[in-house]
Amino acid sequence: MSDYRTYITQTGFVLERDATLNNTFIDYAVLVVGDGILPDSSSPASQTDLINPIREYGIVIENDPNDASVWIARAQIPASDGGFTINEVGIKTASGDLYAYARQAGDYKPLLEEGQGKSYTIRLKFIPGNAEVMQVKIDPSVLFATPMDLENLTTLINANFVRMARAHVSTMHRQIQQEFRLLEIEK
Structure with missing residues (x-):
C-alpha cells in the first residue's frame, strides 16, 4: 500500500537547520508535479528531486488553522494545463532545493482538447522539523x-x-x- 504523506526531505531538514543558524526563513518558491513513481521501498525523505518533474506552479503556504504544528502548501493547476499523470509532488525553494516530497495517487490531468477541463488544487499537509523557520507564503498569482x-x-x-x-x-x-x-x- 502506498504512503501518500508529505515528507520533509533530508535537504529540507538541512535547510531548516541553516535557516535556524542564520535567523532566516526558508524561501519556498514552487510546487512541482511529476509523473515519476517512487517505489514503496524507497524513502520520500531521501529524494533530492522529483523522479520526473513536469510542471511548476505558484505556491501558497500557511499554517493549518486547526493545528498549529501543521502547515499546508497549496497550488492550483488550471483547467488549461494538462496531459499528464500526477504521481509525485514536491515543494521547492527559490534556489531549486527540494524541501518536501509526497507520492500521489496517479490522477490524470486531461487537456481541454481531450474534451474535459478540470482545474486541480494540490494540497499538501506537513509538519516541519522547526516551525520557527516557517513563514506564510502567498504567491499573488495564486488565489484561493x-x-x-x-x-x-x-x-x-x-x-x-x-x-x-x-x-x-x-x-x-x-x-x-x-x-x-x-x-x-x-x-
Whole structure:
C-alpha cells in the first residue's frame, strides 16, 4: 500500500537547520508535479528531486488553522494545463532545493482538447522539523477561497442584503405615508 504523506526531505531538514543558524526563513518558491513513481521501498525523505518533474506552479503556504504544528502548501493547476499523470509532488525553494516530497495517487490531468477541463488544487499537509523557520507564503498569482471563506462571505452578503432591504422598505413606507398625507390635505 502506498504512503501518500508529505515528507520533509533530508535537504529540507538541512535547510531548516541553516535557516535556524542564520535567523532566516526558508524561501519556498514552487510546487512541482511529476509523473515519476517512487517505489514503496524507497524513502520520500531521501529524494533530492522529483523522479520526473513536469510542471511548476505558484505556491501558497500557511499554517493549518486547526493545528498549529501543521502547515499546508497549496497550488492550483488550471483547467488549461494538462496531459499528464500526477504521481509525485514536491515543494521547492527559490534556489531549486527540494524541501518536501509526497507520492500521489496517479490522477490524470486531461487537456481541454481531450474534451474535459478540470482545474486541480494540490494540497499538501506537513509538519516541519522547526516551525520557527516557517513563514506564510502567498504567491499573488495564486488565489484561493476556502469553504469557510465562502461561508463567511455568504453570511456577510446576506446580512447586508437584509439590512439594505429593511432600510429600503422603511424609506418606501415613509414615502407612501407622506403621499397619503398629501392626498388627505388635497381633499
